[in-house]
Amino acid sequence: MAVVVVTDSAACLPADMVDELGIAVVPLHVLIGDRAIREGVDRMEIDYCADTVTTSGASSGEMREVYEAALRRSGGDGVVAVHISRQLSGTWESGRQAVRDMDAADKVRLVDSLSAGLGTGLPVLAAARRARGGSPLDIVYDAAVAAAGRARSFILVNRTEQLRKGGRLSSAAAFFGSELVTKPLLQMVAGRLELREKVRTRAKAYAKLVAAAVDAAGEEGAAVGVQHLGAPEAAETVAGQLRELVPAVRELIVGEFGPTLGVHLGTGAVGVLVVPGGCG
Missing domain, CATH: 3.30.1180.10 (Hypothetical Protein Tm841; Chain: A;domain 3)
Structure with missing residues (x-):
């Protein structure tokens, strides 16, 4: 099998790249009044100027579900999860909590992209291309960290x-x-x-x-x-x-x-x- 790369929907990667490289995406949420809508999953119409519209990260439970599915898909080779900056969102912290709760926590590596949007997405591509080439967990992780550091x-x-x-x-x-x-x-x-x-x-x-x-x-x-x-x-x-x-x-x-x-x-x-x- 091969290492699987995970990110969140704030990475804004084109769908064809996500599909081609087998990247798993955790949806973040847009909150409109009392409704929580999953980005990239649920249909939404947004008034970006409305005071009632805000956002929230994924929960640790949502993160764990995606991480465990990715780990199974990797055949045990491991998961590298590259997420939006922890300074901008609680998503990375939810990921860390999810990893702590997993039995195979040593097989999941978290990367803070230090950015958002394609500032996260480009390091994700760097990692996913290494993974597709058959690189082991450490090399895939290092590729993401290095790209995030240069971005x-x-x-x-x-x-x-x-x-x-x-x-x-x-x-x-x-x-x-x-x-x-x-x-x-x-x-x-x-x-x-x-x-x-x-x-x-x-x-x-x-x-x-x-x-x-x-x-x-x-x-x-x-x-x-x-x-x-x-x-x-x-x-x-x-x-x-x-x-x-x-x-x-x-x-x-x-x-x-x-x-x-x-x-x-x-x-x-x-x-x-x-x-x-x-x-x-």
């Missing part, structure tokens, strides 16, 4: 009110001030979402976003992800610029932020995720 994530949002309300924005960004006349560019730092800089116009903000990604990619090639919420044209424009400006783009994935991230980022958000060296 850099940058996000341009219209407003930060939803992030602050949900506690996803570092206190270091509490001085935003006159946010209506600026465009905040955020970045992931050690698993936390922090302010990188404020830009006066959206055009300049996109230029800063692209420049940050190009600088992070380096000269040796990189895997790149571009994500958006309700801004497909902007995402395609950014992706086109990165194809031209990043030397030797090894792969480029363009997609949407899923609902559990969209609730906090708001409509119009565009993010770029870069893994120098790629996820091969």
Whole structure:
């Protein structure tokens, strides 16, 4: 058999990649009033501006169910679970509790991706490709940890009110001030979402976003992800610029932020995720 890689729905990986690589996905939840809806499983229509909409991670019981199924599928070779940053969600902690409750806990390795969206998804791909190639548990785990350590994530949002309300924005960004006349560019730092800089116009903000990604990619090639919420044209424009400006783009994935991230980022958000060296 082979090691099985698990992630959560906040990784936002394309369904065809998930199927091709045999990745198991734990659904996170969008809470609309008193209803809990499973991301990627249940149909949902979301008003991203509504105060009654929030999110929650998976429970330890849900995590354990997926881990045990993945372990059986691996034939005992093991499981590597790569999850959204523990600074942003309780999902990783639920995973740790699930592993403690399992009989074969030594066969399940947890990885904090230190990010979200494709910042989690690209390290998942790095691990899953090693697993598909027949690598043992330690090598698959090391591939995920290494890719997560190299990954850099940058996000341009219209407003930060939803992030602050949900506690996803570092206190270091509490001085935003006159946010209506600026465009905040955020970045992931050690698993936390922090302010990188404020830009006066959206055009300049996109230029800063692209420049940050190009600088992070380096000269040796990189895997790149571009994500958006309700801004497909902007995402395609950014992706086109990165194809031209990043030397030797090894792969480029363009997609949407899923609902559990969209609730906090708001409509119009565009993010770029870069893994120098790629996820091969």
